[in-house]
Amino acid sequence: MVLVVEDEPLLRMMAADLAEEAGFDVMEAANADEALAILEVRTDIRIVFTDVDMPGSMDGMKLAAAIRGRWPPVELIVTSGHHRMADLSLPERGVFFEKPYDRRTVMATMRRMAA
């Protein structure tokens, strides 16, 4: 199961499609709070795919750090149109993609993470 966290609906739909195409079941969250609520109750989430720039109490970087702390086995993919990898300190095993991203590369990364 992949959890897609993205506030922009079109981009969330695209990311969800991509994860499905890569062979995963998908859940969607529009912000970090929704994502954490899902993670509290679902134990089958292997990968969280999150945008960095989101409204709400936490941005994607804080969400990623929180997930790494509370659910260490969950893999993290972080994406942003505003930031570049050099500006960000990713949690351990986190992977960054700049928007717009290459769907094939992201799918390959998801499959590798789940393997």
Place this chain on the structure above:
Amino acid sequence: MSSHLSTPGLRPIPPPPYDEALRLAALASYDILDTPRERDFDDVAALASALCGTPIGVVNLIGDGRQFFKAEVGLGVRETPLASSFCAKAILEEEFLLVPDATKDPRFECNPLVTGAPSLRFYAGALLRTEEGLPIGTVCVLDFQPRRLTDLQQQALRVLARQVMKQLELRRALAERDRAEERRSILIQELGHRLKNTLAIVQSVAGQTLKGVTERSAVETFERRLIALGRAHDVLLQENWASAPMRAIAERVLSLTGESRIAIAGPDVQFGSRATLSTSLVLHELATNATKYGALSADGGTVDLSWRREPGPDGEDFVLTWRETGGPPPAEPSRTGFGTRLIRLGLAGTGGVTIRYPDSGFVAEFRSALSAVALS
């Protein structure tokens, strides 16, 4: 000391001929109160004191209930409350105020600084007046004994006051320009980010719209061109959308291939925004072709991307060469697709492209006036 001030007989200060709130706002706009000592103003205070032969010289700003000495010699303090000061607000009332002996001047005879320590006797000050005519302070000299000033000394104080005012005006103008520049920069960054987000949305819309298209390679080609465009925008965004270094353009776009077999070499050349976009797309097409059919499709293949400046018919030319080696013998494409047309447009959309297919590998040379790529 305040008991001295309330002494009947201290001459009341007449209401100023200007709005005090406006005056304070004008003073605040120079952002000079409570700033550290600076040579520019220290020099003025020292020169005023030396020219007039007085022990004390001051660049004095009158704030709300206090005066701040931006520069002083002979006083040893940077600030005094206004009520007890020699330079009371009265000094803001005349363009040039000369008090040869304060004990004989009704405006000062009861001032504690005159009647008690440090027994100041002499004051001469030229007004610091804003462009709107608001008085904000003085350049003044003081002495512990009565004295006179020559016309030339008085003139010198006026000139110094005008120069201090000019200095303040220029600093304010520079600070305003910096703030405007900063706002502009923030706006450009914000627009750039929105543009990248929009590109991602276009990618999403296209992905959804073209879901049923069976020719997936066309969809992927479109998607990758969009990503290359996004990278080009990103490089431009690093330098406020004005220009980008050729090396950064090449590295950002070619990193999309994930290839380590493309060698990049050339001198520093700063590309304009239009040439950055078109060159990014050209490099993307070249790399895509190399990966699909050219040198990078074979194990031992490599690409050399290099550029140079050389004399041309109209000033300097910019020449960029893409040279593939170690791949299968290249063949001229049978049809002219969008990618080929894009490549033939050249670096600045003006052509100047030479393409060769020798057995050793595909070679493309792009030539353009340097002014066309650097400015377009």
